Structures are given as C-alpha cells and as structure tokens.
Amino acid sequence: MLKMSHLAKVYRTEVVETYALRDLSLNVREGEFVAVTGPSGSGKTTFLNVTGLLETPSSGQYLLDGEDVSQLGDDARSRIRNEKIGFIFQAFNLIPDLNVFDNIDVPLRYRRMAGSERKKRIGEALERVGLSARARHYPAELSGGQQQRVAIARALAGSPRLLLADEPTGNLDTQMARGVMELLEGIHRDGATIVMVTHDPELAVRAQRNVHIIDGQVVDLSEEPRFHGVHPAHAQTAA
Amino acid sequence: MFRYYVWLALRSLRRNPVLTALMIAAIGLGIGASMTMLTLFRAMSGDPIPQKSSQLFVPQIDNWGPDFREKSNEPPQPMLSYTDVEALMRAHAAPRQAAMYATGFVITPSDPQQQPFQAEARATYSDFFEMFEVPFKYGSPWGAQGDESHSDVVVIGKQLNDKLFGGASSIGKTVNLNNHDYRIVGVLDDWSPHPRTYDVIDDSFGDAEQVFVPLTVAIDRHMDIWGNNNCSAAYEPGWEGHLHSECVWLQFWAELPDAAQVQRYRSMLDSYASEQQHNGRFHWAPLTRLSSAREWMVLQHVVPDESRILLMVSFSFLFVCLVNAVGLMLAKFMGRSAETGVRRALGANRRAVFMQCMVETGVIGLAGGLLGLALTGLGLIGVRAVLAKDMSSLTHLDLVDVVLAVLLAVVAAVLAGIYPTWRATQVQPAWQLKAN
C-alpha cells in the first residue's frame, strides 16, 4: 500500500541545511493501522507532509498504491490527495463558512463528481459517523467531538485508499477522544488503511503497529507495541 | 464546477459584508464616474453617419496669405469666401457637393392666432440632404433644378411641420419666411445629428435647423449671415461688396467615394489656387487642404477641453478605485489562506484555487458594474443639470454604454483580482487552520 525507501527531506535556508527526514524507510500494508510516534522535532510533521503529498521528498522513493509519487508535480499530487488520501486533522479544519454537508462536499467537488453521487456519498459518510441529523449545522454549532466526526466523514466520503490522521484526538477531552478512536477502529475493521501520527501512547497502543520516528529516521517497533505503549520513556532510551 | 465557484463566491461575499460593500462601492463609483464621462465624450467625439463620413471632405483654400497664418503650413481659416465657393460649385469636381451658411428668419404662421417666431435656417444646395443622409418624412430635396432656377422652395423639419401643419403632409403648401412665401417641397423626419457634423464651426452640438433654403435664393435675397464671418481686409459696403470680398463665411463639403476621386479633387484644388495666383488674386504659393470628416472634427477641436479633462480625471479616479479594490481583495484572499490551505490539502489544485478567486472577483465586478450603471444614470442626470445644453443634450445611455459599463467593471475587477488571486494560488496545502 505504502512503501517508502530512503526518503530524505532537506530544508535549505541561506545559512543552514536542516535534515527533517534522513533515510526514512517504511512499509505499510493494505488494511494496516499504523501509529507513528516521536518526540517533538523528530520529523513527524515532515513525515506527515510527505506521506500526505503536501510536500515532495528531497530524495528517496515513495510508492503509494504501487505508483511512484515521490516527484510528482503539483496538479498530480492534488489529484492523488483528492482521490486516494483522506485527511483527519488535529484542529478538524472544517471550513467555518460551510455547513456539515458542504464541508464533506469539498473534496468531492474537486473530484467533479455528479450531484447525485455526491449526495449519496455524503449521506453514507454522515451515517457512518452517526451525524445524519446534523447535516445542516455549521461547525461552530457542534461540539469538538462532533466536529472531528464530521472531519472523519469528510475524509471517508471520497473512499480513500489511505486515511492520514494527525493527532485526531489532540483537541478533544477524554470522553470525546474515546468516541473518535472507536470510530477509527471501526473504520479500520471495515478494511481501511490508516496512518496516525500521535504523541499519546494510549492511542498508539490501539493501532496494530507502532512506528517511532527519531531524528528523521524510523525505528520500527512493531514487535513490541504493547511495551512501548505502556513505557514510552523506556522505548525511547532503548532505541 | 463554475456554479460551485459562484456559490462559494456569494457565500464569501456575504460573510464579509463590510469588505464586500467597500469593494463593490469602490468599483461602482469608479465605473459610474468614468462611464458618465465616457458617455459624454463618446457622444461628443461621435460620428452620427459612420457609414458615410469617410466619403465626406472639407476643402480649405488660403485666400488670406501667410501674414494671417498661425502655423506656416496651415490655412488660417476654416471657411471659404463666396468667390471660392462659387468656383468650386462651378467646377463640380465631386459627384455631390454642397456649400452652406447659417441664416435665420422670422416665420409668420398663416394662422393669425399663432405668434410670429424666429427660426434658424441653413442655406445650402440640394445635394446636402443625400450627403448627410437626412431622412425625409414627406417629399424630397428640391433637386439640382431648384438650385439652378433659384426657386423659392424650402425643406422644413419635422418639429416645424408639427407646429405649423399639425404633422400632416405640407408638400405644396407655403411658409412665410421674412415676409416671403416659400413652397414646401420636403419635410424631414426626426433628425438631429450629434455632433452636427456639417457645421462644427458655428455650433457643434446644437440642434439641426428646421428650415433649409437653396443657397442661390439666399444670396439673391441677401439673407443675413448668422454664422461666423471673418474678414481680412476692407471691402465695398453692401451685400454685393461683401459677396465679392475675401471675407470667409461659407462652409463647403464634397462627397468623394474613393481614393482616386479624393486625389483628383486635391489636384483640382491646387490647380485652382495656382490659377488664382496666376491671375493676381493670391500673392503667395497655393495652400490648400482637403480633410475627411473625421480629420475635420479633430482639426476643429470639436470635443472641448472640459470633456477631455473630465474624462481623464474620471479614469484616474477609476484607477484609484481599482488600486483600492486590489488592496481589499488581497486582504480578503489572504485572510482566508488557512481555508485555502485546507482546500489544497483536500485535493484542490492551483487552477481550482485560481478559478475560485477569479469567479469571486468577477462577481464583485458584476455587482460593481450594476452599481456603476445606476451611478452612470444618476451621473448623466447630474451632468445634464450642470452643463450647458450644447454639451449635455447628447448624454443618454444606449445599449453600447450599458454593455461597456458592465464589461469594463468586470474586466477592471478581474484585473484588480489578478495579483491577489496569484497570491492565493501560492498558498501551500496545509495541515493547520491557523487560529487568528
């Protein structure tokens, strides 16, 4: 599904070169639920940007769904983001001027989907996240948990091959966070591939596999997920 | 997709009503001011007979000599002496030609209930009506026969016919001009060319006369010269003396359908002037001009400075309004760069962002154009109220103006939107809607 080999991302300013990613290799299989953890400044954000095709890697290869996407142009990347990737943001990133229905509509619009098809998909996505009754509400009228469910519905509506989540519960209280997490697990059980970046060990343990990024490199800890889940500090020192 | 962008644009405009109102008002005011002045300017510099004017020419012959010239190569006077007009009419070197001068009468209606009144008139030749495509309601011009036989005939305008004969055909009836009866041979339909192409020296923007008489008769009857009359030297007193003086007071038009005829006419003018030099009338090398109608309008400075100044100021104002709109749009588009980032992340490519912004500016332009159109209407009413009749009688909005106003507004808005839109397309796809 997702195959990254020797990815590097360098940010150049006039004075310094900063390696945000160096020699990062990672495989995610179809249907996997991977949690990516790491301390701040470790390159998590850059990893997300590259994975979500928001940025291109400086070197290395990135195969998404068998297609080499490492050096695609802006338009092609826009198209792949639109068709193959569903984004779930920490800050939900719902467009405040649009109601729930129209928010979920945004990626479908850019896919130039027929009106009836869009309507059907939005209805299904809303049902999936349990917010069918709220289609005409505006984001400001919803709780944080509901907003994140809408964001998930928006990510799901396009039937993406890959769901990319960035601290999906970071802005939510425990109660709401649990609901959102259960929803993600449900989606995973239905067969979706999910890559989730988080610094919350409790979330990480609920993924099938944990990947740790330190200094722009991956430390794959899939063998001992539970251990790291319980003692993240140990895991870091062990790595 | 276009409908989606329009829908988004309307939502976005509603979201920020103050900013939207400022942008629309700026564009509307700019368009209103510039279209008002453009309408005025277009009317003044207009060509009422575009299909014909390229074939109409004005000859000039310098019968005063170099002492009177302001520029050494320009004939000093726009008009001709009777001597030269007579010669040109006799030469008959164009398929059609007409000399003319402005005169006027007191008309005494046959109905004793009606008061005598004054009317402006034009003494000319029969060709005048065909040359300037004057529409006839009843009858026809008096014809070459009328010119040659010095007949007491007259062509009257629609208004005068309405006043004297209640609008019915008055062909064959007579009208009393300065105590002489003239037989009516033609009645014009509504006709008021702006500018008054055939005479931009006496009154460029006045109404057309209501009375037309053969020039040959006007000369016989010593009809007063109501237009400009300039003399360079003393002459024998009296009508005959003035007639054979070097005073210039007649205008002359020739219809020349093609370049070859224009060329021939030029040589005719030159050889005539040389002949005048030979026989001792001109003590200088021949200096003649033949100007097309359009050249003539420019040469005679038909459009007054006021109109040009207003046009310039109003378009500068429009420019300021656009700079203003650029600033506001930039603020607006940059203000939602976070949203743009999310849209980009969700799969909008640069073109989609570009289109969204452009459609929004187009909608602003359209709204500004409609406001501008309303303001243009108001502006024209205002112009009519404060400017002299000769300048403002021609200020009305036609379909061309309406289309022009809206088009100008949309183009202006889109031009103003280019930079802000470009900036919006440069927004990177982002993970975060940054707060504040």
Next chain:
Amino acid sequence: MHIRPILSAMRRNKVGAFLIALQMALTLAILCNSLFIIEQRLTLMARASGVDEDNVFVLTNQWVGTPDDLNARIATDLAGIRSLPGVVDAYPSNSYPLRGGGWSDGVMLADHQVHPNTHTTLYFADEHALNTLGVKLLAGRNFSPDEIGSRAENSLGHPPVVIVTKALADKMFPDGSALGKTIYVEDGPTTITGIVEKLQTPWVSNSFGEKFPENSMLEPYHYMVSGYHYVVRAQPGQLDAVMKQVQKKLLEINRARVMVKVMTYAEVRAEAYRNYRGLAIILGVVCTSLLAVTAFGIVGLTSFWVTQRRRQIGVRRALGATRRAILFYFQTENVIIAAAGAAVGVALAVGLNLWMVTSFEMLRIGPAYVLVGAVAVMLLGQLAVLWPALRAASIPPALATRAA
C-alpha cells in the same frame, strides 16, 4: 515610539503598504490638480463684467422681414422704453458682455500694419450706453448724440471717435496717454475720446476671448439690421417689473417683431459660465468620492490588519503595552506609509499638471497647492486609521492567554 518594529512589520506586508501608499499618491495627484482647476474656474467666474448686473437686462429683438425704416423704428422703441417709469436708461447694440457671440477686430497704432497690436471686441453704442451699463468713465467724455451714426449691414465702420476700456487703453499706450490718441480699427483711424474702467468682452469662457478679456471698444453706431439687442437698466429693485413693462410697451409700439430672448444679467452670467460651473461641480463630486474611496480603503485594510494581528496585539498588551502605545503603533504606521505616498504624490501631481499644461490651456500649479494637498492627504490617512486603531487599542490583554 519605536519605528523599527513598525518597519519590519511593514516589510512583511509590503504589498498592502505599497497599495495604500500608491492610492494616497494618486489621490494627492488627482486632488491637487482638480482643486487647482476648480479654483481657476471659480476665479474666472468671479471676475466682474463691469455691468451693473443687478439692475440690467437684455432683450433680443428681431423684426419680421427686413424693414427699411429701421432707424425710425429704433428711435421710437428707445423713446418708448426710456419713457417707462422705473427705467434708468436703454440703448441698442450688436452684443453685450458675456453674451458668447459678438464682433472682434484687431487694433493697430499705424495704418496698414500687418499684425495688430492687440484685439478688441466692438460694441455698437450710443450716448446712453455708459449710463445703461453703469460703467464708470475714468477719463475723457461720453459720446454726444450727434456723433451716433447709422451703420449699414455688411459694411466696415469709420467711427470718428471711440470709447475704450482701461485695459485696452493701457495695452495700446502703456504710459497711460491713450486719451485723445489715434488708433486704427476696422477700416481706418479713430480717436480715443473716453476711457471706461471695465467692460468685459462677450467671450469670457472660451479660448478665443481669454487673450483679451477686457479689451472692449464702444463705437457710436446704431446698427441697421433686423435682429439686435436692447440693453435696459432699471431702478434698483424694479428689474422684474420693468422687464414685463418693456416687453408690453414694445408690442404696443409695433407687433411685427419677435422678442427672441429676454434675460436678466444674472441669467446671462449663468449661461456664460455654465460649463465652468458644471466642470467645477463635477470635479468637486469626483474629488469627494475620491477622498471617500481612499479613506474607506484605508479603514478597510487597516481593520483587516488589526483583525489579523489580534493575538499579537493581545500579547503586546499582556506584556505591558498601553492602549495609547497600540493606538500610536497604527497611527505611526499610517504616517510612514502616507509620507511615502505623499512624496510620490507630489511628484505625480506636478507631472500631471505639466502634462495638462501642454495638452490643455492651463497654468502651472503652485507649490503651495501641492504641499497643502500633501498635508491634507496625510490628515485624511490619520482620520481613516483612527477607528481601526482604536479598535486595536481596545483588544484585551487576556486574549493572549486564550486558546487559539
């Protein structure tokens, strides 16, 4: 107040600052030149015609046909008009000041001079003209009744004596010795017998007349044509009544005439300067709109910047910036932008004026004008920025601690 942080903030918002500066520069350039044009036209309009305008009216008379007893008809008319109560005096003429149309000729010091010394308008007048117009005789004498001749149509005049305006006299004889001198006009010599203070030409609002606005000459003639004007002066306060009575009287004397136009001098003046006044009004409206657009543009953009920087301003407030400091920040920012705009605007204003000087008949703009304009535009900026700056100053420091 520290300028540096303002400058560095502006550097991050170059385009916005540039657009405001550009707008202010253009506003300044257009404003200066428009006001200059308005002021020029108003000055021209304020010139006195020399006529007692409150009490004088003109009547354009057109006889039916071409009567051959014009001399007698004119004499009867004048006697009739002058006999009316409330009438001070009256005379017939070919034209009158501000009319828009009339006669002009070159004036020379020697016979058969190729180029005339100057130009003048020719007013045909009789011994009642000075009293009717209310012009002041500065030197010499008025015409005497026996000097008034009948001038035939289409003939050149040979007036034995003429009365000229001081402007014309001084132009011909700068040393002030005009009275009694011989000058050449129309077809020959004539003698200046009187000098009047002031009398404008018919062409006060077009380029033809601008060259000699007060060069007028009265020639002692009654003009024998079927169309001419009666100029009539009424007793103070009786103009309206006299206008009616004169028309009635003339119809009593002879009905075979058309009184084409009867106008008070106020109407004559309004007609003469209509386009000047119109231009001034339209430019005034455009200038007002311009100021409004620029001011609201600044309000709009600054408000937007304030909104964008809300959090930053909150943090500043939390760190101890006073309301006054925030207010000052935005005001100083505007002063810097406006000063840059004004500097460019001054250059633009002068450039625009120079271009208009070459394209239209226009004077050079004075430096005072441009400087006053620059100050005005900067004040406008300050005024426009006040509201958004006050809004910024009212942002509470607590905003800094509030979650985003």
